[in-house]
Amino acid sequence: MGLILAILVQGIQMVLVLALAPGLIGFTRKVKARLLRRQGPSILQPYRDLLRLVRKEAVLADNASWLFRNAPYLIFATTWVAAALVPTFAAGLHFSWAADLIAITALLGSARFFLALAGMDIGTSFGGIGSSREMLFATLAEPAMIMIVFTVALVAGSTQLSTVAEFMVDHSTLRVSLGLALIGLIIVALTENARVPVDNPATHLELTMVHEAMILEYSGRHLAVIELAAALKLLLYISLIACIFAPWGMARQDDGVLGMLVGVVTWVGKLAIGSFLMVLFETAIAKMRVFRVPEFVGGALMLGLLGTLLLFVSRSF
């Protein structure tokens, strides 16, 4: 009985992240539009877009290979699995032992690997430029993420996100190294989600595209699946930041239905606050030149390294 319940809760988490992800994108677009004093589309617009795309026929380039057709599903699957493994409303879910934070990072790496390959499949210059830049950013963002994981893991004594979240609730302290890790993680999150100082999710100007350039050839259901994966990734990163640095309100393993409900409500609240802050930052800042980005992401790597070094020197940092 307990096992079935545990699997059920895990299933709810999987469905919930999938259901909320487009809404999160809609919310960020709405807030951004309001901050620019525009009315903006409805929060539900991404759901309608996805439905519309899914129903359309997929237009493939003449020389598209099997990789091009299968990559969207693999990208979506790896991102979804990663997002399902991050504790959102409850810690200690049944399958949370399947992968720790390093594995989640690597899962996102797999998604990126396929996305970059898909961008190169058709053989237009756009795809190539997007893949090449994406891999450049990844070469710095991934080690930065690993160093941030090190920092967090050294404080909490575990790379397992559920354990980390419970540790942070029980021993909430101000730590220099955690501060460094938080800033680093925000930089990584902005880079990985192709948000403004790094990439502009709304642009289709050739020379500035990174993420959009890779998926330029996609259409119909393939595009829908990739867009959904991107939304899931944004949700994942905000949940991740919330889970490590603001885990309050999260339900414990043995909490009842009420605890779970409280967890869901606070989690949605955290998502809203997180995305609002992100949009606020985006509206206040201009996009960088591509070759300024390595310095920006490299900064995150340095912060992560610094945090880890401080912790290696003394555990009280």
Added chain:
Amino acid sequence: MERFSLDAAHLLAGGMVLVSFMMLYQNRILGLLNVFAAHAVVLSLSVAWQAYVQSAPHLFVTAAIALILKAIIIPVALHHMVLRLGVHRDIETVGGIGPTMLMGIGLVALSMVVMLPAAAEADPIAREDLALALSVILLGLLIMVTRQNAISQIVGFMSLENGLVLAATGARGMPLVVEISVAFSVLVAFIVIGVFLFRIRERFDTIDTQALDDFREGRE
């Protein structure tokens, strides 16, 4: 509560190191000035927190000096100066940002290695604060070394001085007189350097200190 107050002090000192790194990262002059103002704000917060924790009212004065002088007056004046000198579009890169940041991390590591064993009998939090203050000082020096522009060098110098103040307040008990005299000597230094800057520019049409080197005697 005791634990929390120490942690907060720690975090603020760590914040100073972080802002020092941001200064190291920033290669545009106006951005550098803004970050420097943030540096001073964090310093004054840190000093004020120490004042509150140690219940030492004179430290509030130090905090106020830091806030008014270094977070407002000097950055505004420098801002003005930059605009008047017309160097606000200058971008300077000496050796690239990546290696400089790596060097900065090396310096932080060095100060940890030097301070932690040296003050082994002091209580752990205090000596770590001291180590962080030393890092701020070394990073200030690094900023001075890696910049060519005289204004960035001034900023580096003043961030170094911020590190000194941080070390002093952490060590419980730098007399207020010393504090004020240090602050004012910095102000005087600032004015003198400012005057010199204009003179230098009049003479050489640049404030790039590299250019001054070319006029030294004995150079081939």
Added chain:
Amino acid sequence: MRDAENRRAGYVYLLMASFGTLMLLLAFGLLAGPDGDYAFSAIRTAEHVPWLAGLVLVLMLLGAGSKAGLVPLHVWLPLAHPAAPSHVSALMSGVMTKVAVYGFIRVVFDLAGEPAWWWAVLVLILGAGSAVLGVLHAVLQRDLKRLLAYSTVENIGIIFIGLGLGLAFKTNNMAGAAALAVTASIFHAFNHSLFKSLLFFGAGNVLTGSGERDIEKLGGLVHRMPETAYLFLGGCLAISALPPLNGFVSEWLILQAILLSPDLPQWALRFLVPASGAMLALAAALAAACFVRAFGITFLSRPRSPAAETAHEVSRWQIRAMYSLLVVCLIAGVFPGPFLDALSPVSQMLVAGAMPKQPILPHLSIIPISESRSSYSGFLVFFFIMMASWAAIRVIHNFASRAVRRAPPWDCGFPDASPVTQYTADSFAQPIRRVFGPIAFRAKISQTMPQPGDLAPARLTLSLRDLIWELIYTPIESAVLFAAERLNILQFLTIRSYLSLVFAALVLLLVLVATWA
């Protein structure tokens, strides 16, 4: 052209191999001591003077390091491995380098007695350096097989990072952590032998099918050689340390070992270990970029030359042999537990500790130290990915649309773009070169722009310098040349002078023997 290159490869290989063998012989001589008993059991029980044991480590690093391809002794490897036929390259890169790793482990962990902490420093620095420099070279290569050879250098670096960690834990009597590090690095050696062989076979197929190994002239092979493309993609995923394949498991274990090292008492190690962790992560991320480039330029996009256009798939048996390697890669990635258990006697012998027994239930997950610290279940990850993608495909195909229309790709209104307009291997690597080049290769770019109205072409010159070659090998080379020229006169002496030389040498040796006692 190819011949001259091969000759040079052979010459450098010969030199480095004899140098390595010399170092190994000296190391064994020191280990055996004056009694000259070369049996392992005798060496193991003998007392080793600490500084002599340190010397043995240095000699082993030089000897085994040069055979394994550790930076800066790797120079022969990217020359020799691509020069051989592909199946031989696979053996050289996949298996031969591992023999050197085995020799190193056998001597340093088993025979040379208690390690000193500075041994770990040396091994970690060399390992981290090899990992990053190797993969940076690999990212910039145009020759597919040379790219793979440089990536071998990277993986050897990763293995040595693990071994360095193992040494650090062993000197500080942290048996559990040492066991984790050593097991992880041996497991990585095993994994590397699998996927590197697979990749070299794939490169061989490309060479057979198209006659070309310069990736700038390939492209679009996924249509002509679909099976090879599958297999090569599998190898790329494994070597880029992506779950659920095996490369990820071993690198994950090494990262877990790094997380145990704040307890080390030595300051130097406390700074070095996180730094090498960062280098390891950087190398893994760069490897992903490198293999996206290798696969994307070779197999995807449009053919860049007639050779690529007319490429053909290789015979069925060649393909089947490769499938077996891919399947083992997948098994080792999805069910790593039994592999780790199988290594526990080894770590028991080397560092007197073993990883905890890997549980089969409930999730087939692997646990480096304890479940609350970290766990990873390759099986669950694999299962979930498969289920999720299957579900997505089913739902969309059944309830939405499965219609497909073929159309020309988006061309910005300029139809029939030539394949030359595609992103090339060099342009793909350009951003990475621009970011890391100035530090790693002293990269310099200069442009010459003709005056307006001048019809001369504009030129862009890029210079990359191999600093290791310049700083280490060129001075040695000139020193050897200098000495050779000085000694040249010895060739033209009379018989009497030769005899007197021999006589003098004999007397000198006798005097030495007399004074030694």
